[in-house]
Each structure stands twice: as structure tokens, then as C-alpha cells.
Amino acid sequence: MRDGEKSAGDICQMFDISGPAVSRHLSVLHRNGLVDRRVSGKHRLYTARPEAMQRLADWTLNHRHFWEASMDRIEAALREERQ
Amino acid sequence: MTDVVRLERVMPASAIRVFEMVSQPHNMVRWWGHDEMTVPEHNLDFSKPGPWYSTMVSPDGTRRQVSGEVTKVDPPRLIAFTWAWHDGGPGGPREAETHVTIEIEDVDENRARMVLSHYGLGTDSARAGHTKGWLSIFEKLEDGLA
Numbered sequence: 236m237r238d239g240e241k242s243a244g245d246i247c248q249m250f251d252i253s254g255p256a257v258s259r260h261l262s263v264l265h266r267n268g269l270v271d272r273r274v275s276g277k278h279r280l281y282t283a284r285p286e287a288m289q290r291l292a293d294w295t296l297n298h299r300h301f302w303e304a305s306m307d308r309i310e311a312a313l314r315e316e317r318q
Numbered sequence: 319m320t321d322v323v324r325l326e327r328v329m330p331a332s333a334i335r336v337f338e339m340v341s342q343p344h345n346m347v348r349w350w351g352h353d354e355m356t357v358p359e360h361n362l363d364f365s366k367p368g369p370w371y372s373t374m375v376s377p378d379g380t381r382r383q384v385s386g387e388v389t390k391v392d393p394p395r396l397i398a399f400t401w402a403w404h405d406g407g408p409g410g411p412r413e414a415e416t417h418v419t420i421e422i423e424d425v426d427e428n429r430a431r432m433v434l435s436h437y438g439l440g441t442d443s444a445r446a447g448h449t450k451g452w453l454s455i456f457e458k459l460e461d462g463l464a
Contacts (some may be wrong), residue, residue, distance in 0.1 A: 298323050298416075298436050298439055299323045299325070300352070300353075301351075301352055302323060302325050302434050302436065303325060304351075304352060304353045305349050305350060305351070306325060306327050306432070306434065308348065308349035309329065309336070309339055309340060309349045309432070310327065310329055310330065312339055312345070312348050312349060313329055313330050313331040313335065313336065313339055314330050316331070316335075317330060317331065
């Protein structure tokens with residue numbers, strides 16, 4: 236989908252799960268604004284929305300990681316001053 | 319599911335010196351932030367009560383803003399402040415407010431224990447799990463379609 240529109244059928248072939256299960260996943264992605272969907276004849280065509288995926292990546296901003304990295308730098312700065 | 323991040327570390331300096339490093343503006347810029355992110359705009363000063371904010375930029379140019387208010391300062395023992403990300407970056411509405419305390423106490427004359435607690439992160443681990451699930455779906459989609 237990153238490279239453009241794909242049909243639900245194309246996407247189904249990439250997974251070891253059933254067609255209906257893939258359709259359910261795609262519906263959830265669409266409902267939450269992560270993919271665009273349009274109907275062409277009998278096919279449903281899906282496209283990824285990069286800006287929505289970026290928002291997902293933001294969620295991974297992890298507070299434990301933030302503070303651990305900050306404490307590493309506090310400790311390093313204090314050591315530097317002692318020398 | 320835990321909603322508190324708690325980190326404890328013995329620092330190689332007295333409590334007063336650790337407090338100065340953690341709270342003073344000219345020292346805060348030396349340590350504040352995520353790895354590999356720059357902090358081009360901020361008014362960081364945890365040495366006295368009042369509002370604070372910082373804008374952080376990741377290597378890909380994404381700007382994020384976090385802000386809050388320093389609610390209590392008891393040198394060198396305690397700093398307490400609130401913390402919330404701005405949805406969608408600088409200028410966006412603030413997300414759920416969380417609370418941070420930094421406690422500092424002398425261990426001996428050259429060492430002090432620093433305890434940082436970040437409360438109210440109930441959504442953090444849920445979000446991380448959520449994200450992992452969604453991203454793995456996307457990875458499969460992208461691998462299959464590349």
C-alpha cells in the first residue's frame with residue numbers, strides 16, 4: 236500500500252489468515268483513518284495514509300526511555316565536572 | 319499494567335550539586351530530551367515554580383512539544399511538575415496531564431540518590447502494545463507489497 240493502491244484480494248494473498256479476517260483488519264484500519272479506501276467495480280482498493288502512520292509512531296515515545304537517557308546525561312555531566 | 323515509571327540512581331555528586339544540575343536552566347539544556355533529538359525552543363527552569371515547555375525535533379524533522387507547570391520546589395530535596403504532550407506537535411491541544419517528582423537525598427558527601435517517578439502513565443504500555451500490533455500489520459503489508 237505504501238507503493239500505491241492495492242485491492243483487498245492482493246492484500247489477502249500476503250497473509251496466512253483467511254480472507255474475511257484480512258477484510259476485518261482492513262475495515263478497522265479504514266475506520267481509524269490509517270488507510271484510504273475506494274470502491275472500483277467489484278473491488279475495494281486500499282491506500283496507506285503516511286501522516287496517520289506517523290502519528291502512530293509518535294505513540295512509541297516512551298517515557299521510561301526519555302528519563303533513562305536523561306539520567307545518563309545528568310550522571311555524565313556530573314562526572315565531567317568532578318574531573 | 320503499571321502506570322508509574324520509577325527510576326532510581328546514585329549520582330556522583332552531593333544532593334545540592336545534583337539539584338543544580340537537574341533544575342538550573344543552563345544545566346538543563348545539557349541533559350534534557352530524547353536521544354538524538356534537539357531542543358530548539360524551551361523555557362526550562364525547574365529551580366522555581368511556574369509554567370514550562372520544550373519543543374523537541376527528531377532527526378527526521380518531526381517537532382514535538384511537551385509542557386507543564388513546576389508545582390513544588392524544595393531545594394535540594396524535591397522537584398514536582400506536571401507533564402503533557404501536545405497532540406500533533408507544537409500548538410496542538412494538550413493530552414492527558416501526568417505528574418513527575420524528582421527526589422534527591424545525600425548518600426554521603428560525594429554521592430546522592432536521585433529518584434524520578436512519572437505518574438499517571440496508564441495509557442503508555444497500552445499504547446505501546448497497541449502500536450506494536452498496528453505496526454506489525456503495516457510491516458507485513460509493506461513487505462508483501464514492496
